[in-house]
Each structure stands twice: as C-alpha cells, then as structure tokens.
Amino acid sequence: MRRAPLLRQYFETLLAALGPSGWWPADSPLEVAIGAILTQNTAWSNVERAIAALKDAAVLSPEALLALPEETLASLIRPAGYFRVKARRLRHFLSFLTAHGGTMENLRHVPQLRQRLLEVPGIGPETADSILLYALDVPRFVVDTYTRRIFHRHGLVPEDIGYDELQAFFEDALSPDVPLFQEFHALIVRTGKSWCRPTPRCTRCPLAPLLPPS
Ligand code: SF4
Structure with a gap:
C-alpha cells in the first residue's frame, strides 16, 4: 500500500478505537x-x-x-x-x-x-x-519515542531513524493538515503509553491488526 493511505489507515484505526484526544489541554x-x-x-x-x-x-x-x-x-x-x-x-x-x-x-x-x-x-x-x-496551528508533524517505536515495530521505519527523517516520513506522505497532525500525534502517544511500551502489549492494542506477518 502507498504510504499516504497506509498512514491514514493507522490514523483511522486509532481514532475509531480511542476517540478524539482533545489535545493540547491548555487555556491559551x-x-x-x-x-x-x-x-x-x-x-x-x-x-x-x-x-x-x-x-x-x-x-x-x-x-x-x-x-x-x-x-x-x-x-x-x-x-x-x-x-x-x-x-x-x-x-x-x-x-x-x-x-x-x-x-x-x-x-x-x-x-x-x-x-x-x-x-x-x-x-x-x-x-x-x-x-x-x-x-500556533503550524502544520509540523511532531514525532517522539513512541512514534519511532510503533512504526519500527510495524516494519515501516528503521529503529535508529532520526527526528527529521521520521518527521519527513509523515510530512512527505500527508498533506499539511493541522487537525490531522494534532490528533494523529496525540493518538500515537496514547497508544505508546497504553500498549506500545518497551515490552509491547500487542494482544489488546488497536494497532494489532496492522502488524506485519511474523
Ligand atoms: S500492536 Fe500495538 S503494542 Fe504491538 S507493536 Fe503495534 S503498536 Fe506496539
């Protein structure tokens, strides 16, 4: 699958399972x-x-x-x-x-x-x-340890991929869309905290259906 629809599939799967994140929680x-x-x-x-x-x-x-x-x-x-x-x-x-x-x-x-x-x-x-x-609602895709871990475990990026390269992995595929970028990063963090820990909890994770065949 091409990267854009594939990433959309990850986003839609997480959004359907977890619901909107309401990030960033702040008054200003x-x-x-x-x-x-x-x-x-x-x-x-x-x-x-x-x-x-x-x-x-x-x-x-x-x-x-x-x-x-x-x-x-x-x-x-x-x-x-x-x-x-x-x-x-x-x-x-x-x-x-x-x-x-x-x-x-x-x-x-x-x-x-x-x-x-x-x-x-x-x-x-x-x-x-x-x-x-x-x-500031500028469409820059935020990546972090969870992003690297999840997408490496799914065989899509190298384990040692750098920040800029990982960011480009998303930004090159997705059109600049502030609400999408805000929600996608939030969903990735929530997934990392709940399931994709150093020892992964794949059995109950919403992204388990998207794991590559082992
Ligand atoms: S299924 Fe979930 S816990 Fe398992 S590798 Fe994928 S994101 Fe991590």
Missing part, C-alpha cells in the same frame, strides 16, 4: 508553549501541577514570569521535575517571546520561526514542533 497558546517545555522528561500529570501552581500565583503571563526571580520560578514549577533547568529554559523562551512582540500571536510573523525556536537554549525539535503545531 502561551500555556501550550509553557507545557511543551515543562513536559520534557516528565509525565503530563506533573506538568499540570506545575501549571496550576503558576496559575495560583497569578503569574501566567510573559511579563509576570520574567519578573520572577529564577529561584522563585523554579520552586513554583518544582512538580514538573528538573525544575532549575526548566526554569532557565522557560526564561530563555520568554525572553525570545518578548524580543519578538511579546505575544504568541506575534510569533506567527517571525520568519523561519522553527529555526529561530531551535536556537533558543533548551528547545529541541520535539518541543519546537509541539509549540508550532499545538500553540
């Missing part, structure tokens, strides 16, 4: 971007606690966050883990945001935004693409 594009930085190397439930602490402290704006001493910011986001590193990364991103108009809306007009984001210390491809796709 800024909250999406902050969540994308805080979620590095931690569970989303920890990010939720950190963001709740920022809301309780009434500092969920670029100006208020940047006005906080770094130690105070770090202690507020402590539930997200690696809190000192993440406080520094948040400040780098917020400084970048401030230097480009101060609002997420203004970021849309920054030329070569993905490349500019990748130049912000602490923002790698997955974080940059999460901000682009879920905060």
Whole structure:
C-alpha cells in the first residue's frame, strides 16, 4: 500500500478505537508553549501541577514570569521535575517571546520561526514542533519515542531513524493538515503509553491488526 493511505489507515484505526484526544489541554497558546517545555522528561500529570501552581500565583503571563526571580520560578514549577533547568529554559523562551512582540500571536510573523525556536537554549525539535503545531496551528508533524517505536515495530521505519527523517516520513506522505497532525500525534502517544511500551502489549492494542506477518 502507498504510504499516504497506509498512514491514514493507522490514523483511522486509532481514532475509531480511542476517540478524539482533545489535545493540547491548555487555556491559551502561551500555556501550550509553557507545557511543551515543562513536559520534557516528565509525565503530563506533573506538568499540570506545575501549571496550576503558576496559575495560583497569578503569574501566567510573559511579563509576570520574567519578573520572577529564577529561584522563585523554579520552586513554583518544582512538580514538573528538573525544575532549575526548566526554569532557565522557560526564561530563555520568554525572553525570545518578548524580543519578538511579546505575544504568541506575534510569533506567527517571525520568519523561519522553527529555526529561530531551535536556537533558543533548551528547545529541541520535539518541543519546537509541539509549540508550532499545538500553540500556533503550524502544520509540523511532531514525532517522539513512541512514534519511532510503533512504526519500527510495524516494519515501516528503521529503529535508529532520526527526528527529521521520521518527521519527513509523515510530512512527505500527508498533506499539511493541522487537525490531522494534532490528533494523529496525540493518538500515537496514547497508544505508546497504553500498549506500545518497551515490552509491547500487542494482544489488546488497536494497532494489532496492522502488524506485519511474523
Ligand atoms: S500492536 Fe504491538 S507493536 Fe503495534 S503498536 Fe500495538 S503494542 Fe506496539
């Protein structure tokens, strides 16, 4: 089967089995971007606690966050883990945001935004693409460990495929479609968390019918 209909088959199978994901859970594009930085190397439930602490402290704006001493910011986001590193990364991103108009809306007009984001210390491809796709509705396909694991186990990509190559695997086949990209990545993550773990649980997984014959 050609790649586009094949990927559509994966998407439709997951959507039928799991239903819409409602990603990204956030009240604003800024909250999406902050969540994308805080979620590095931690569970989303920890990010939720950190963001709740920022809301309780009434500092969920670029100006208020940047006005906080770094130690105070770090202690507020402590539930997200690696809190000192993440406080520094948040400040780098917020400084970048401030230097480009101060609002997420203004970021849309920054030329070569993905490349500019990748130049912000602490923002790698997955974080940059999460901000682009879920905060700014830019059609970049977000890939991660789950994407690599699932599509390798199904014989479609090499185990050691790099981020850019894996992203191109999807973007070259699918037309740029923000809702599709948002939902597909979310479904892949949900599948990885529930079934496609280091030891796969294929028996109950919705993608089992799409496994190649062994
Ligand atoms: S069927 Fe197995 S290999 Fe495929 S996604 Fe599910 S758990 Fe992973």
